[in-house]
Amino acid sequence: MSEVRLSGVRAGYGDVEILHGVDLAVPSGGTTAVLGDSGSGKTTLLKVISGFLRPDAGQVQVGGRTVAGDDAWVAPERRGVGYVRQDGGLFPHLSVAGNIAFGLPRTGIARRGRAHRDRVLELLDLVELPADVAERRPDQLSGGQQQRVALARALAPRPDLVLLDEPFSSLDTALRTATREATARALQASGATTLLVTHDQGEAMSFADEIAVLRQGAFGQIAPPRTIYGEPVDAHIASFMGEAIPIHGLASHNQFRCALGNLEAAGFVTRGAVVAILRPEQLRLVAPGEGSVDARVSRVTYFGHDSVADLELVSGTPLKGLRARVVGPEAPAVGDTVGLWVVGPVRVFPG
Amino acid sequence: MSVSSSGTLRAAAAAGAAGGPGPEPDRQRAPGQRAPTRRRPRRPASPVLATLATLVAALTVLPVAVILVRAGSGPPGEALDYLVRPRIGELLAHTGWLMVLTVPATVVLGVGAAWLVERTDLPVPGLWRTLMLAPLAVPAFVSAYAWISVRPGLVGLGGAVLVTTLAYFPFVFLPVAALLRTLDAGEEEIARSLGVGPVGAFFRTVLPRLRPAVSGGALLVALHLLAEFGVLEMMRYQTFTTAILQQYAVGFSDVRGSLLATVLLVLCLLVLTVEVAARGRARVARLGAGAGRRPLPLPLGRWTVPAVAALGAVVALAVVVPVAVVARWLLVGTRIRVEGAGLGDLLLVTGSTVGLAVLGGLLAVALGLPGAVLLDRHPGPFAVLVERLTFLASSLPGVVVALALITLSISLVPGIYQTALLLLLAYAILFLPRAMVALRSGLAAAPPELAEAARSLGQNGAGVLGRVVLPLAAPSVLAGFVLVALAISTELTATLLLAPTGVETLALAFWSATAELDYAAAAPFAAMMIALSVPLTVLLRRQITS
Numbered sequence: 089m090s091e092v093r094l095s096g097v098r099a100g101y102g103d104v105e106i107l108h109g110v111d112l113a114v115p116s117g118g119t120t121a122v123l124g125d126s127g128s129g130k131t132t133l134l135k136v137i138s139g140f141l142r143p144d145a146g147q148v149q150v151g152g153r154t155v156a157g158d159d160a161w162v163a164p165e166r167r168g169v170g171y172v173r174q175d176g177g178l179f180p181h182l183s184v185a186g187n188i189a190f191g192l193p194r195t196g197i198a199r200r201g202r203a204h205r206d207r208v209l210e211l212l213d214l215v216e217l218p219a220d221v222a223e224r225r226p227d228q229l230s231g232g233q234q235q236r237v238a239l240a241r242a243l244a245p246r247p248d249l250v251l252l253d254e255p256f257s258s259l260d261t262a263l264r265t266a267t268r269e270a271t272a273r274a275l276q277a278s279g280a281t282t283l284l285v286t287h288d289q290g291e292a293m294s295f296a297d298e299i300a301v302l303r304q305g306a307f308g309q310i311a312p313p314r315t316i317y318g319e320p321v322d323a324h325i326a327s328f329m330g331e332a333i334p335i336h337g338l339a340s341h342n343q344f345r346c347a348l349g350n351l352e353a354a355g356f357v358t359r360g361a362v363v364a365i366l367r368p369e370q371l372r373l374v375a376p377g378e379g380s381v382d383a384r385v386s387r388v389t390y391f392g393h394d395s396v397a398d399l400e401l402v403s404g405t406p407l408k409g410l411r412a413r414v415v416g417p418e419a420p421a422v423g424d425t426v427g428l429w430v431v432g433p434v435r436v437f438p439g
Numbered sequence: 440m441s442v443s444s445s446g447t448l449r450a451a452a453a454a455g456a457a458g459g460p461g462p463e464p465d466r467q468r469a470p471g472q473r474a475p476t477r478r479r480p481r482r483p484a485s486p487v488l489a490t491l492a493t494l495v496a497a498l499t500v501l502p503v504a505v506i507l508v509r510a511g512s513g514p515p516g517e518a519l520d521y522l523v524r525p526r527i528g529e530l531l532a533h534t535g536w537l538m539v540l541t542v543p544a545t546v547v548l549g550v551g552a553a554w555l556v557e558r559t560d561l562p563v564p565g566l567w568r569t570l571m572l573a574p575l576a577v578p579a580f581v582s583a584y585a586w587i588s589v590r591p592g593l594v595g596l597g598g599a600v601l602v603t604t605l606a607y608f609p610f611v612f613l614p615v616a617a618l619l620r621t622l623d624a625g626e627e628e629i630a631r632s633l634g635v636g637p638v639g640a641f642f643r644t645v646l647p648r649l650r651p652a653v654s655g656g657a658l659l660v661a662l663h664l665l666a667e668f669g670v671l672e673m674m675r676y677q678t679f680t681t682a683i684l685q686q687y688a689v690g691f692s693d694v695r696g697s698l699l700a701t702v703l704l705v706l707c708l709l710v711l712t713v714e715v716a717a718r719g720r721a722r723v724a725r726l727g728a729g730a731g732r733r734p735l736p737l738p739l740g741r742w743t744v745p746a747v748a749a750l751g752a753v754v755a756l757a758v759v760v761p762v763a764v765v766a767r768w769l770l771v772g773t774r775i776r777v778e779g780a781g782l783g784d785l786l787l788v789t790g791s792t793v794g795l796a797v798l799g800g801l802l803a804v805a806l807g808l809p810g811a812v813l814l815d816r817h818p819g820p821f822a823v824l825v826e827r828l829t830f831l832a833s834s835l836p837g838v839v840v841a842l843a844l845i846t847l848s849i850s851l852v853p854g855i856y857q858t859a860l861l862l863l864l865a866y867a868i869l870f871l872p873r874a875m876v877a878l879r880s881g882l883a884a885a886p887p888e889l890a891e892a893a894r895s896l897g898q899n900g901a902g903v904l905g906r907v908v909l910p911l912a913a914p915s916v917l918a919g920f921v922l923v924a925l926a927i928s929t930e931l932t933a934t935l936l937l938a939p940t941g942v943e944t945l946a947l948a949f950w951s952a953t954a955e956l957d958y959a960a961a962a963p964f965a966a967m968m969i970a971l972s973v974p975l976t977v978l979l980r981r982q983i984t985s
């Protein structure tokens with residue numbers, strides 16, 4: 089059974105429709121990342137699910153219950169949906185403990201933070217923060233710590249569904265990785281279904297079981313990371329998910345004939361002129377003459393863990409954007425002549 | 440102080456932050472990606488809210504309408520005859536001279552003092568910051584009384600300029616100092632690294648950005664001058680406001696008073712227009728946007744002693760003289776009337792003043808709420824219109840508002856003429872902007888994002904209000920209430936016209952004693968007004984440092 093199911097959801101602000109019929113299903117306990125450009129409607133989608141925006145059409149179900157659509161409407165506070173906002177949004181007048189305990193039931197004698205001490209400590213532990221931050225105010229925390237407190241606060245009432253809106257985008261690279269990993273562990277331990285919004289492809293792929301690419305208010309493809317990267321449904325998603333070299337050529341059966349020789353083709357293969365997408369890491373550099381074609385290295389960009397070599401075909405056939413990713417210290421030098429070898433099939437799309 | 444001083448004051452301080460550091464660049468975004476668009480949701484306001492806000496705005500615009508209608512009710516020829524009399528020209532000239540001399544003087548004094556306190560290594564800057572705001576604790580007409588009682592020859596333009604400058608320069612100091620504190624050191628430092636000296640850097644990078652703060656402060660001074668009654672009456676310097684009150688005292692001629700008030704109204708509009716032009720197209724940034732870096736204070740070196748002496752002289756003239764004179768008359772008075780019959784009287788008057796102040800403060804906060812919620816939660820052209828109307832109507836002199844309310848109540852609801860309700864209404868109209876500004880900053884402290892966060896944690900509407908919005912908004916709302924109450928407790932002009940017979944306030948008691956030249960009898964009321972106003976200084980000081 090799916091924890092979240094959206095069908096044909098249309099929503100927007102005033103007369104402007106932002107989501108034009110969105111369908112999505114996240115299974116119970118699953119993690120789905122919503123990936124999209126800035127302004128594509130990711131936050132809008134989360135507002136619809138959490139109940140801060142009424143869809144104009146369509147249906148939203150959470151845990152099998154219709155929370156919006158078909159004349160049904162469940163107020164945000166009754167949905168049991170945890171929401172970590174893009175900006176964290178901690179209550180500035182409450183301590184960390186007060187923030188985390190905010191959504192916990194208040195019994196008669198319960199005083200803010202105190203009564204739920206154990207739960208607060210448990211949650212701090214879950215998000216890997218030391219217990220001594222409990223009495224601090226939000227403005228005495230670093231950005232990454234604030235995000236973790238926001239997560240702990242959302243997890244405290246044990247929601248079945250947690251929505252995360254770019255929770256790591258305000259953090260710098262190192263902190264971002266650490267916070268993301270801590271968040272992933274905390275979510276896994278809580279068993280909550282998770283919907284993560286991000287515009288970072290690497291983050292989406294490393295965090296989620298499934299990726300849903302949102303563009304122009306509708307999902308272009310929903311699939312596991314490997315599929316979406318390796319088998320994108322169109323050229324746009326292919327280049328959105330990572331660096332892609334478009335190559336024009338002719339297809340027949342599962343062969344693709346182009347300037348790089350005869351390559352194995354996969355995807356929607358028609359006969360005739362098509363476009364293939366090649367990933368830079370699919371190109372292997374071998375000794376001259378040993379590959380399918382020879383190329384000259386025109387430029388090398390060094391990244392530490394790998395290098396990218398820009399290439400020009402020796403035959404002189406222009407091929408824009410041809411480049412290979414070379415791992416480790418084996419990078420060639422500018423001016424070297426190398427042989428090219430393509431590993432694995434290339435994705436082919438109708439030209 | 441009949442003009443909505445600190446409402447606009449705060450607005451000016453906020454506008455003062457205009458040039459503050461811009462939003463931080465999103466470092467984490469890949470170069471090709473656009474930064475996220477952050478827009479406030481513009482939901483349509485509920486009809487109830489919109490109606491309430493409209494009603495309040497209508498109430499504040501009412502005086503203008505009444506005055507204009509009354510002024511136009513007589514035969515047109517007569518009105519024109521009255522307006523082209525030499526007497527009107529004389530009043531105009533008086534008002535003009537006062538403005539031309541006092542406004543620049545307050546700007547020079549305010550900006551200079553703010554720069555010394557906030558940007559140089561002046562000793563004990565915290566103390567000076569307080570002292571530069573201390574004149575606000577002395578009602579201007581009390582200060583005029585002090586000067587007149589020690590130097591009776593000071594009457595006329597000279598005395599008027601002296602007293603008003605000393606009383607009103609903090610209106611410029613406050614927003615400029617607040618802005619100077621929030622400006623980032625960056626631009627000044629870049630100018631210095633390009634070879635411009637410290638003074639040049641100030642003039643070329645900082646001063647231009649002070650423009651909105653300076654013009655906002657100057658606007659406030661100008662509006663106060665147009666509305667000033669107490670000081671000018673004591674200095675026997677006639678302007679429109681004093682003329683209207685005399686006209687009213689001589690025999691209430693509705694049409695003539697309204698004609699004078701119309702001219703005053705036009706002058707106010709003129710001042711507001713000039714200010715809009717002077718402010719320029721400065722961008723208004725939010726206060727406290729990113730801490731930024733404060734520049735190193737400029738070493739004063741051998742200028743330290745002259746600087747301290749100059750500021751000290753200002754404090755001596757603006758605060759020490761009035762306080763010392765009041766204290767001396769207080770001593771004289773106790774020596775004359777040993778029996779101390781005055782004490783009970785003083786307490787009684789203080790009690791009724793505080794009562795009016797509390798009620799008026801509550802009324803202003805209540806009336807300000809719909810507009811503030813509208814502006815904060817449903818911004819849009821309608822909300823802005825409501826705000827503008829409120830501010831415009833409230834920059835009218837107290838005498839205009841009072842006159843209009845009298846006219847209106849006599850002709851429409853005679854029942855409320857000569858009741859405290861009418862007086863409270865006048866206070867609320869006059870000081871509404873203060874309440875609204877405070878309410879808005881309170882609501883801004885509890886943004887809708889936090890309310891939404893609380894709802895997704897299971898709180899319903901009441902829970903959100905009680906556990907998030909109120910605790911966060913309370914400090915500013917309380918501060919706004921106190922500001923209004925303090926302003927009411929020293930209000931003279933509207934009170935003179937509207938107080939029901941038998942109701943005494945500190946300002947009224949003080950005024951009637953000085954009218955009989957009984958300076959000793961006036962002193963206890965003056966002392967009490969100063970004592971009540973001390974918290975004002977503290978509250979306003981927080982606006983600079985927070």
Ligand SMILES: Nc1ncnc2c1ncn2[C@@H]1O[C@H](COP(=O)(O)OP(=O)(O)OP(=O)(O)O)[C@@H](O)[C@H]1O
Nearest residue numbers: 101106126127128129130131132475476479480481
């Ligand atoms: N309250 C609003 N009123 C009107 N338009 C809005 C509102 N909020 C967002 N929009 C518009 O809706 C579109 C989608 O906004 P949304 O916030 O969902 O984008 P997003 O995908 O979350 O972007 P980002 O990655 O920058 O956060 C944008 O064009 C935005 O300008």
Ligand SMILES: [Mg+2]
Nearest residue numbers: 130131174475
């Ligand atoms: Mg967003």
